[in-house]
Amino acid sequence: MxxxxxxxxxxxxxxxxxxxxxxxxxxxxxxxxxxxxxxxxxxxxxxxxxxxxxxxxxxxxxxxxxxxxxxxxxxxxxxxxxxxxxxxxxxxxxxxxxxxxxxxxxxxxxxxxxxxxFGVWNTQAQNGIEFKLVNDKLIISGNKTFCSGVGLVNRALITGNINYGERVGWQMSIVDMAKITDDKINKETWKPLGMKASGSYTVDFSGYELTDDELLYKPGIYLKQPYFSGGAIRFAAVHLGGAEAVAHNTIKYLKELNRTEDPIQRMRIANIMSQLVAGQLWLEKAGENYDKWLENKEFEQNLIAFANMTRTTIEDICLRIMDESNKCVGARGLMAPYTLERIFRDLTFYLRQPAPDATRLNIAVFFINKNNVSYGTNI
Ligand SMILES: Cc1cc2nc3c(=O)[nH]c(=O)nc-3n(C[C@H](O)[C@H](O)[C@H](O)COP(=O)(O)OP(=O)(O)OC[C@H]3O[C@@H](n4cnc5c(N)ncnc54)[C@H](O)[C@@H]3O)c2cc1C
The missing domain is CATH 1.10.540.10 (Acyl-CoA dehydrogenase/oxidase, N-terminal domain)
Structure with missing residues (x-):
């Protein structure tokens, strides 16, 4: 709340x-x-x-x-x-x-x-986005993959390569989705394990004519730190919500079956709840640190490292909670119409986010370069 x-x-x-x-x-x-x-x-x-x-x-x-x-x-x-x-x-x-x-x-x-x-669609395959000057008009060519919410989203921020005049690099633009016809949306590409309802289809933006006021700032700014890496705490928050739903539904299921007296089930519930509270504390601190450090260049690397740790730790927490819950409820509890069937699929799939290994390596580099590994509020 x-x-x-x-x-x-x-x-x-x-x-x-x-x-x-x-x-x-x-x-x-x-x-x-x-x-x-x-x-x-x-x-x-x-x-x-x-x-x-x-x-x-x-x-x-x-x-x-x-x-x-x-x-x-x-x-x-x-x-x-x-x-x-x-x-x-x-x-x-x-x-x-x-x-x-x-x-x-x-x-x-x-x-x-x-x-x-609105939505942000940055992910793409080999046939990604280019902004090209054709007869003095700026025209988009290429596709975006994983376009979550396409069909509902009215304005989409899409990124792509631009190379004209002083504009060279990875450019953001915000396009009006009313101008993208249904035949440009490829639903066949979306056969995921979970998160089906996010409708993250592939969209072909080729032929869209951009106006100057649809270009957002200069090329390269999308990747500006600490905003780019720091933003991972937002999806980590959504992930933890999924883990909270797993915890809630696990206890509910055990109560329905009168299985909460069993000491082994109680031990697993204790593990689940300790993990969940740890995730909540990470998130709370990540939010506080973000606000405290954002305007202070001196703490930029601290902010990024803390966001990286929050993201990876919450990923691990979600996986551990699903593992414990899986054993608590067994096969019957993982079948529809029990809710856990869908939440497990959704959370397992949604936990796969960009560059998880590189994120962990960056955490290591931050602490290796630091003189002091102990941290209080200032890591
Ligand atoms: C439900 C869902 C909705 C999404 N919605 C959006 C959206 O609206 N907008 C958007 O822009 N994106 C969206 N995405 C895409 C998301 O941001 C990531 O790009 C995507 O999930 C990463 O996919 P992947 O796990 O296949 O990545 P990969 O990069 O293939 O990573 C998989 C594994 O390979 C490793 N790896 C990566 N590169 C290498 C390499 N060169 N050599 C060896 N190992 C490597 C990684 O560390 C990781 O362990 C969505 C993703 C999901 C799951």
């Missing part, structure tokens, strides 16, 4: 909405409209605009712990909704950091007035 309440965001409606989203998850996974209803509900309670200026978790204020808690709670209700919602928040953050005033007004207005949903 997010910590404070104000008039712009009603905590009770939010929790009720999440309960509704959780209850719909089994049906939504196979629904032809995907997660439309879920995002209509989030839109209605003001969750899509929550980080905009003057709103409850305004990016201009140090709100990271509360934002992480919000992401965790959405992930707990449905990991696919959490994935798409995190992409929306990520895009709004990139706009907050890098857009000019006119662009900010335009894109933020879209969220406030029309309830626009």
């Amino acid at each position: 997010i910590e404070t309440i104000n008039e712009t965001f009603n905590q009770i409606s939010f929790q009720n909405t999440l309960t509704e989203i959780e209850q719909m998850a089994a049906v939504s996974e196979h629904h032809p409209e995907g997660l439309k209803k879920e995002f209509d509900l989030l839109r209605e309670i003001g969750a899509l605009k929550i980080v905009l200026p003057g709103e409850h978790l305004d990016f201009n204020k140090p709100n990271m712990p509360a934002l992480l808690t919000l992401l965790k709670d959405v992930g707990k209700a449905n990991l696919s909704v959490g994935r798409i919602f995190e992409g929306h928040i990520n895009t709004l953050y990139l706009i907050h950091l890098y857009a000019n005033e006119e662009q900010k007004n335009n894109w933020f207005e879209g969220v406030k007035e029309y309830g626009h949903l």
Whole structure:
């Protein structure tokens, strides 16, 4: 639960909405409209605009712990909704950091007035995105893979190579998805183990004509630190929400079967809950450190290292919780209609995020280069 309440965001409606989203998850996974209803509900309670200026978790204020808690709670209700919602928040953050005033007004207005949903699609295969000058027009060619929420997303931040004039490198642009026809979306590519409802299809953007005001800042800025690596704490928060759902449903299942008196089951529950609380503490501290260190160049590497450790530790915690839960509930508990069947698939698949090995190596390098391995609040 997010910590404070104000008039712009009603905590009770939010929790009720999440309960509704959780209850719909089994049906939504196979629904032809995907997660439309879920995002209509989030839109209605003001969750899509929550980080905009003057709103409850305004990016201009140090709100990271509360934002992480919000992401965790959405992930707990449905990991696919959490994935798409995190992409929306990520895009709004990139706009907050890098857009000019006119662009900010335009894109933020879209969220406030029309309830626009945003997404960030950076991942691609060999036939990735290029921005090319053709007859004085800037035209996109190529595809993006893993486009979570396509079909629901109104404005998509896509990245690609650009090479004209002074613009050389990895450029961000925000495209209007109303101009992308259905035949450009390849659903055949999406046959995942879990996270089916995130509808992370491949999209062909070839032929889209970009205007200057759809280019977001200069090439290269997408990878700017500490924002790029530091942002991993947001998806880690959603992951931990999935682990919370596993813990909750494991205990619920054991209670239903009157199996909570057994000492071995109790030992496993103790292990699950200790792991979960450890994850919650990591997340809380990661949020505090993010706010404390963001504006201080001296702590940039600390912020990145702490975010890297949070992400990898929460990945391990999720895996351990699933392992213990798996043994607690056995085969019967892992079959539909029990909820754990889907959550295990979703969490297992969603835990696979970019460069997990390199992230761990970077943690090692940070501490090797440091004179002192002990850390308090300042690592
Ligand atoms: C549900 C879901 C939704 C997603 N939604 C989006 C989205 O909306 N937008 C978006 O941009 N992306 C999205 N992604 C993609 C995501 O950001 C990652 O790019 C993707 O999950 C990483 O895929 P992978 O595990 O196949 O990576 P890989 O890079 O193939 O990594 C797999 C393993 O190989 C190792 N490895 C990597 N490179 C090498 C190498 N050269 N040599 C040896 N080993 C190597 C890694 O360390 C790792 O252990 C989504 C992913 C998922 C699962």
